Amino acid sequence: MAAPVFDVPEIKDEIEIPKLREGVMAHVKTFPATQPIQDFMGYPHELPEDWKERAIDKMGDLLGKYRSLKVFLDACVHCGACTDKCHYYLGTSDPKNMPVARQDLMRQVYRRYFTTAGKLFPKLVGAKDLTQDILGDWYNYYHQCSECRRCSVYCPYGIDTAEITMAGREILNHVGMGQKYSNEILGKVQKIGNNLGLPGPALEDTLEGLEEDIEADTGVAVKLPLDVKGAEVLLVTPSADFFSEPHVESLIGYAKVFHAAGISWTLSTHASEAGNFGLFNGNYDTMRKVAMRIRDSAIELGVKRIVVGECGHAWRVAYSFWNTLTGLGYGGNDPFSIEFQKQLDPNYPQPQHICELTNDLIKSGKIRVDPSLNDDLVVTYHDSCNVARASRMGTEPGGQFAIPRELIRSVVNNFHDMADGTIGEATFCCGGGGGILTDDLLEVRVKGALPRATALNNVVKEHKVNFMAMICAICKAQFTKVLPKYGFDMSMVGGVHQLVSKAIKLDKAE
C-alpha cells in the first residue's frame, strides 16, 4: 500500500484550538487483524451474522464488570470542558476526536439499549440503534485515541475516555473487528515473550554485542545478564530497549547503574517485555495473562526485587495493576499473593521504577555522576501520559514528575521545562501511545504530535534546547519518527538513562 499523503500541520507560536471540520479524519482506518491473529486471541476475524447481539451482549457484560464504564456513560452533561483537551482534536480538528464526542459514539448506543430515556425518546437524548456505520465510526475513532487520560484531568466528573476507548476496542474484537497492530503484538508477547517477537537466542546475541560495545567504549566490563537464577533484581523493560535507537542507550544506562552500584541483576527471556498491550484493548484476562509472565519469571529466577525500565504504559500496568493482576506488590491477604510477596525484599517498593532506583542511588552517594559530561546538551523533559496521569513514583503524589526531573538535573547542567499546561498532569501525549504506533496510522500520529511539537519548539527557540528526555519506549519511537516531519532532528529524542549513561562514573564509589 502506498504511503498515505497528508499535510503536516504548521507549528504556530501557541497551541491553538481549531474550528471544527467534520469528517476530516474519517478516512483513516487502521489495518484490521487477520484470521490467524484473531484466532489466537479467541476472537472472530470477520463480522458474524449475529454481530449486533454480540456487541450489545459484550457491552452489557462490560457494564456489569466495570463501574467506570457505567458511571462514565451516565454522568456526562455535555458541558464541553474536555472539547479542547485532546491532542488529536487539536491536531486534526475532527470533532469526533473531541473526548466527549468520542465517548458519545458509544454513549448513543448505550442510551438506546440500556437506558429508559433512550428506549423511550431516542431522538431527544441522542440515542441510536447500533449499525455497521456506527461500528465503523468506533473502529476509526477508537483508534485515534491514545488512552492518555488528559481529558480525565479536566472532566468535572473524572470521566476517562480511555476507559470507553478500551471497552470499545474490546467490543470490536468480539465482532471480528480487531486491529492488526495491537493484536499481533499480543500474540507475539504470549508466544515468544516480547512484543517484537525476538526469540531467546537472538536476545542473548544482542546482549553480548552490547556488552562488547560498552567495554570497547568505556574499558569496563559491564554485563547484561540473562536468565540468571538467584539474581537480586529482575529488570523488566520494553523490548525496544534491546535494539531500537535511541532506546538501547537507556538499556546501557541501566546496566551501568547496576554495575556501578554493585547490584546483581538479570533480564528474563520469558519476561523480556515490560509492555502490556492488554491494557489498550480493555480485556482484563489478556492483560493478566501478559502480566503473569513477570510473576512466573520472578518466581522461577528467585529474584527479590522487580525493577521496570523506561516504558510509560508498562509502568502504569506495573505500578497500578501488577499487584491486582499477579500479586506483585504488598498487602496481599490471599494465598496467591502471599506466596509471592514472601519472596520480595520489603526494603524496596515493588515494583520499582528504574528512575526511583537510580535517583535513590545518586542521592545516597552509592553511584557517582559528572553532569558536565552532558554539557553539550540543553535538556527538556517530556512527561509520558501513563506515567503522569496513571501512576506515581516515590512516596508523594506528583513524585512521577519530581523524581525524573531530579534525576535529570543531577546528570545534566542545562535543563528547561516546557510551558505549564503542556507538562506534569497536563502533559500532551506524544501522539503514538495506546496501540496506534503503527505506520497505517501515521497521519493520526503526526497530527496528534502537534501540541507537543509546539511546546518543544518554544523551548528550542527560547532556551536552545537540543535534547528532549523521556521515559517511554513508545514516545521515543513515535518522536524519532514524527518530529523530523516538523523539522526537528531525531537525535533530539532520547531516554533519561541515556543521560545517566553519559554522566555515570563506572569506578566504584569510595
Place this chain on the structure above:
Amino acid sequence: MGLSTVTMIYAGMFYIAALVLAIGLVYKIVDYSRTPAPLKIPTTPAPTTRSGVIYRMAKEVVVFESLFKANKWIWVFGWLFHFGLLLVLLRHLRYFTEPVWFWVDIIQPFGKYASFMMVIGMLGLLARRFLVDRVRYISTPSDYLMLVLLIAIGVTGMLMTFVVHTDIVALKMFFMGLMYFDVQPVPGDPILLIHLALVAFLMLIFPISKLLHAPGLFFSPTRNQVDNPRESRHIAAWAAKLDQTK
C-alpha cells in the same frame, strides 16, 4: 370539603414524582455501588490516603476543581448555577418545615437573590451551546431542553418572589398536607401551578437523565480511589476467581 380536580392532580403528581425520584436514585446508587471497579484507575497525582480522597472529592463538589482547570467560562456559569440552586433549595425548606429552622430564616434573603445567580449561570451555559462550535456539535435536544426547563423553573419562581406574590401560606399548607397525608387545596395561581408542574417533571426525569452526574461523581473511580496500589492489593470478586486458575 371536597378537593378540586387541580388539587388532586397536583397531589398525585408530587407523590408520584417523589416516589420516582427516590426509588430511581436509590436504584441507581445501589447499582453503581454493586458494580465492581476491578482496577486502580485514579487520575494521578491522586491522594495516597482515604482522608486525602475525601478532601479531593470535597474540592470537586464544592468548588468544581477539575472544571476550574478546564475552562473558566463553564466554571463561572456552572458554579453560579449550582451554588445559586443550592441556596434557593435551602430557602425552600421553609415551605416544608414548621416551625422554620433558624438557619433557613438566616439564608432567606440570600436565597431570594441567589435565583439571579442561578438563572444567569444557566443563561450563560445555554449561550455557550449556541455560540461555541465545539459545544454546539455535542449538544442534543435534551441538553437544550434541560436548560430551558431549569430556566423556566427559575423564572417562574422569581416572578412569584419579586413580581406577583402568590398565596405562600396556602402553598405551605398544601405541602405540609402532602407530607402528613392530609391533602389540602393547592392555590390556583397559574404561575405557581406552572412552577410546580415543571418541578415535578424535573423530579420525574432526574433518575433517567444526565442529572445522574450528581450521584455519579461520588462513584467515579478516577476521583474516589486512593493511590496505593503497591501497598495494598485491590481486587474485585470476579477477578479474584482468576487467581485460582493458575
